[in-house]
Amino acid sequence: MTKIVAKPFLKWAGGKTQMIEQIENLLPENIFEKNFTYIEPFVGSGAVLFWMLEKFPNLQSAIINDINQDLTNCYISIKEDVDGLITILSDWQNEYYLASENEVEKKEYYYAKRTQYNLRNSNQTTQSALFIFLNRTCFNGLYRVNRKNEFNVPIGSYKKPLICNKENLIAVSEVLQRVEILNGDYSDTLNFASDNTFFYFDPPYKPLSETSSFNSYAKDEFNDLEQIRLKEFCVKLDNLNHQWILSNSDVKGKNPNDNFFDDLYADFNIHRVNARRSINANPNKRGKLTELLITNNK
Numbered sequence: 144m145t146k147i148v149a150k151p152f153l154k155w156a157g158g159k160t161q162m163i164e165q166i167e168n169l170l171p172e173n174i175f176e177k178n179f180t181y182i183e184p185f186v187g188s189g190a191v192l193f194w195m196l197e198k199f200p201n202l203q204s205a206i207i208n209d210i211n212q213d214l215t216n217c218y219i220s221i222k223e224d225v226d227g228l229i230t231i232l233s234d235w236q237n238e239y240y241l242a243s244e245n246e247v248e249k250k251e252y253y254y255a256k257r258t259q260y261n262l263r264n265s266n267q268t269t270q271s272a273l274f275i276f277l278n279r280t281c282f283n284g285l286y287r288v289n290r291k292n293e294f295n296v297p298i299g300s301y302k303k304p305l306i307c308n309k310e311n312l313i314a315v316s317e318v319l320q321r322v323e324i325l326n327g328d329y330s331d332t333l334n335f336a337s338d339n340t341f342f343y344f345d346p347p348y349k350p351l352s353e354t355s356s357f358n359s360y361a362k363d364e365f366n367d368l369e370q371i372r373l374k375e376f377c378v379k380l381d382n383l384n385h386q387w388i389l390s391n392s393d394v395k396g397k398n399p400n401d402n403f404f405d406d407l408y409a410d411f412n413i414h415r416v417n418a419r420r421s422i423n424a425n426p427n428k429r430g431k432l433t434e435l436l437i438t439n440n441k
């Protein structure tokens with residue numbers, strides 16, 4: 144039997160699957176010779192996490208974090224109750240496919256699940272199943288909430304979306320046994336660093352224009368002051384001799400006079416790499432863009 148390699152179980156804005164090769168090229172060389180700790184403070188759908196777990200079986204410990212508690216609870220459910228989760232999701236998948244034979248019923252089914260999700264009174268496994276169901280069936284796999292933390296993305300137009308990918312969920316559950324899952328601000332992850340630690344930061348990107356605000360994952364906005372606070376955290380890690388890579392948008396690629404990141408990270412190594420954004424409501428904007436990968440490699 145071929146082994147299933149765990150991969151992201153969600154669609155997530157800024158998913159990094161397409162940038163793994165470029166990230167791999169910039170990994171610090173020495174760190175992987177001995178046991179090391181991997182910390183991903185903005186985990187999202189975890190594309191880099193799953194790749195790291197596969198690539199480095201000797202990874203001593205991995206710590207992931209995200210400020211979105213509904214998301215981190217989902218990781219916890221997969222780690223601790225994958226069978227329960229699969230039972231619920233496969234039932235819902237069957238029901239959704241049946242309902243999909245009639246457009247009105249399909250819509251009713253989706254919006255009933257969205258209402259149930261927003262009540263937030265289900266047990267943790269059911270709440271996580273709702274999160275995955277909505278992610279697979281909503282418009283473009285977006286996660287957007289209003290000020291009251293209510294998920295408000297409309298139904299997507301997928302015919303038969305794969306809601307329950309049983310094999311992958313089992314593979315994810317298996318690798319998550321080696322992972323500690325935290326929920327909070329990225330800065331709290333420093334408490335988990337050991338002598339030989341590598342951080343990968345994938346914060347909400349600085350928007351390239353006022354309208355491309357795909358940084359509204361959580362209730363609180365990640366504005367320029369937040370970008371500056373993050374840079375200060377990176378300086379702190381550098382002073383403590385921890386190694387890191389950070390990705391962000393290349394605002395200078397869009398506007399040559401915009402030196403925001405070039406100035407902010409002037410003391411570090413800034414690499415411009417080609418990347419393709421997969422989540423964009425406008426297909427014309429899914430073209431090539433450069434993005435930044437910043438490292439503190441000595």
Ligand SMILES: C[S@@+](CC[C@H](N)C(=O)[O-])C[C@H]1O[C@@H](n2cnc3c(N)ncnc32)[C@H](O)[C@@H]1O
Nearest residue numbers: 155157158159185187188190210328329345347
């Ligand atoms: C660009 S996404 C990460 C994408 C991820 N690398 C992937 O492959 O899917 C940014 C993540 O940062 C989280 N976030 C926003 N503010 C945060 C904060 N202050 N601390 C920790 N996580 C935060 C968001 O909830 C979101 O999941």
